[in-house]
Amino acid sequence: MISYAQNAEDVLLARLFDGRASGRYVDVGASDPVEDSVTKHFYDLGWRGINVEPIPSQAEALRKARPGDVTLAVALGPKSGSAVLHHVVNRSGWSTLDGALASTYRAESTLEVIEVEVEIRTLAEVLDEHSGHVDFLKIDVEGEERGVIEGADWERHRPRVVVVEATEPGSTKAAHHDWDPLMVEAGYRCALFDGLNRFYAQADDTEALELLAVPANVFDDYTRAEVAEQREARMAEIAYIRRLEEALREAEQTKQHELIEFDALRVAAQHAEQETTRARQRIAALEARLIELENAPRR
Template sequence: MTDRPAPRFFSYAQNLEDYHLSLLLGDVERGFYIDVGGGHAVADNVSFWFYERGWRGIVVEPQADIARAYRLVRPRDATVEALCGAEVGEAVLFQAERFHGLSTTVRQHAEAAGAAGVATVERRLPVTTLAALCAAHAPERIDFLKIDVEGAEASVLAGNDWTRFRPRVVVVEAVAPWTMADRSADFAPILTAAGYRDVLFDGLNRFYLAGEELQRAARLPAEPTPWDAVLHLGEYGPAHRDASHPDHALAIGFDPDLLGRLAVMEADELSPRLPPDHAPDSEATRAALARIATMFDGGYVVDEA
């Protein structure tokens, strides 16, 4: 009998971050993450692959519509609708319209977005710190911390108590918005002083291991994994049109005008529209609905003809 090939990894992340994290932490069951700058609950998301496998964590997402989707799609997570920085207080978020991944607290980057035709709206929001988040929500062991906050990563890292709260792995977006210049020097000294070592640069992020976890570095490839080594959610077309999409059968049962709202619809609105074998509050159903919605709710920005 011929052995079947192992199924390919199904990545939700922008740059295979979830795949590389799975190599480092594949032996961990029902672990814990902190995702600062969560973005869309599914599309280009670093932590959702782990959530599907029973993990839970803290998600910091200041954009209200996106935070609402987290609460429905990922109820095991503690969703914190705030900014994260060096000190508790308040700050202005320049929230990008449509291109939510470009929202930033750095005025320079907001101005660059405006010059490129991306409008932003200023919102004053509360700021918390990593130390405060961990004290309120984290268990004793934190498996990974991911930070993607469009230029304010150093400020987020400065707000942790690295003696008390030590994620095994830290993943930090390391290039500047728009220019893509390496700006690791802005934040690397904080992690180096805390006893972390840089073990991988994937072209977008730097992966750091705590000194006490350095044996895990041998699990990583010498070079970043090629893009085509795994499957990607973003490679599928709109779910109601692409018969190969994993949620095509469910998507075709909805009015196309509703597809962009599926991730944030309440159970009473969903129930009459779902097949009998799909409970509106089951995590599997919510995940499928969120995957369907990605092409229409800003998860992936596409121009529909």
């Protein structure tokens, strides 16, 4: 498979769901429809789901690329309302509702942060409105994970797997201590921490806990999207070179054929010229003989 996710999260999920051609996901903090997407692989397989992305331009990109999905241009929190989203324009995936975190961003001269007022809804409200079983839920909201988890109704809506980003943005520092007890209380166990995310499965789901317990590895037989793109570009380049070589061979063959035809025409022209010369000589001889006969004395 081709992995589009930042840390091969889609590879682990694909291992569990084993090539299923249909299913349903909820992607909270969906961001881009392709780059670093945990759900791109599944959408291509035929899965459909809900994308939650408060940045208008990214929500619109998701709608265009994923017409089969529901895309909501809102943020999720512990209760409905509105809030200020600190949109990091030049760092995809770093936008946050966390004002303190946004302040650290502004301290970095390379980051451009603008404020956008967004609607806040709860995960429970979204899943009530768009009902149905959820195979996996992904949460990547840059510091607001607890708010999303608090806004869920874990008795009525129980995804088989929940993947939550568990480190501070751009850091290896753990950030799960504030909300991990909520997941445990909801009846989930952490199957794996992959260095970036914590993978949770329902506590009695032995299969999921076992299959998610091992990080993505060579036995999963996957290729990262950027590597696949490089291979595809290289194959396209090779195909283009081969087309040029074939065109050159055809041109050379045409040239050789034309040279052969030219040589044949040159030989034919030389033969015709020789025949013309001989014909002229015969005519001249006949004319001389005719003059000779005309001048001969008559008897």
